[in-house]
Each structure stands twice: as structure tokens, then as C-alpha cells.
Amino acid sequence: MSKLFAILLTSLILVQSLHIDYDDIVQFDELIEHAQFHKAEYGDNFFVFISKHYGELKADHNQKHQEEEQEHKQLPFQCSDHMLLITAFVMQDLFSELEVIEIMEINTANFHYHSSFSSLHKKGLLQPPKHA
Known part of the structure; x- marks a missing residue:
């Protein structure tokens, strides 16, 4: 079961990395039908x-056969909405903008200790009787 899951997950990642959508898979029969027409x-x-619809002959084929434009829109792999992200950043010397902070050393103690522990043994409350 785990091998089957691994194979399915790997194939899903492969298909998504090739930018193949479910719409493209559904429209694959249109591709075969249009190839048979050609x-x-x-x-x-x-x-x-393939060269006429996806390769170097695409522009020439589209100009010569305007009547097939609706059929060409139904073919799979026609979308070109790939996402491109460009991240630009500028490296600056941050240490030149920071000011030097002077640390002043204070010798006096700024705290006092107060024992939060009290013993009831010292008060004599829980002592055994002294006179028998």
C-alpha cells in the first residue's frame, strides 16, 4: 500500500512539474482528433x-488557417500563464548606519534579597509538647 502511495505521489509531482493541468488531460482527445484531421x-x-501547433511553424500555420482558430483554442497546452517571481534586493553595509552605543557600568547593587521561605518550625506552632 505504501509503495502504491509513493508511486502515485511521485507521478503527481512529475505531472505538476511539467505544468500539466486536468484541463489539458481532458482536452487530449481534441489533440488526437485534430491531429487526425491534419x-x-x-x-x-x-x-x-506538433510543430505547426506548438513549435516553430505555429505563427505561419495560424496566419494561413484562420478558420481553424476555434479548434486551436480547444487544444491542450495552449495556456502560457506560468508564474515568474523575481526577487530583487540591495545589499547595504548596515554597520555604517548604526551608531555605537556606550554601555555605562554601574557598581551599586540595584536589588535586595528577601527570603520568601518561612518556616513554621521557628515559630513553635508545630513543635512537640515540651512538658510531659
């Missing part, structure tokens, strides 16, 4: 089809 209509093999 094979029947234009005689393209699968690699030429």
Missing part, C-alpha cells in the same frame, strides 16, 4: 502537426 486534410505526420 493527417487526412494536409497529409501531416504527428511531428509536423
Whole structure:
């Protein structure tokens, strides 16, 4: 059971690292259907089809075939909403801005000790009787 869980978790991390969403998986049949259309209509093999829709021939194909624009929007892996985070920071010398603090040493004691422990034995309250 733990091996199955590890395999599923690893595959989930792999799929998410490739930025594949559930929508892309659902639209995969549209990709196959459109590839078959290109094979029947234009005689393209699968690699030429991928190049026309995702590679270097994409701009040329989009200009020549405007009538297929709605079908192209239904293909998977069309979104390019990857998140890019740029963190900029400036290193400054903090010690040049800090002032030197003078520590004054005071020799007088600023506390006194008061015993918080009291013994009832000294008061004679819990002493055994002295006269028998």
C-alpha cells in the first residue's frame, strides 16, 4: 500500500512539474482528433502537426488557417500563464548606519534579597509538647 502511495505521489509531482493541468488531460482527445484531421486534410505526420501547433511553424500555420482558430483554442497546452517571481534586493553595509552605543557600568547593587521561605518550625506552632 505504501509503495502504491509513493508511486502515485511521485507521478503527481512529475505531472505538476511539467505544468500539466486536468484541463489539458481532458482536452487530449481534441489533440488526437485534430491531429487526425491534419493527417487526412494536409497529409501531416504527428511531428509536423506538433510543430505547426506548438513549435516553430505555429505563427505561419495560424496566419494561413484562420478558420481553424476555434479548434486551436480547444487544444491542450495552449495556456502560457506560468508564474515568474523575481526577487530583487540591495545589499547595504548596515554597520555604517548604526551608531555605537556606550554601555555605562554601574557598581551599586540595584536589588535586595528577601527570603520568601518561612518556616513554621521557628515559630513553635508545630513543635512537640515540651512538658510531659
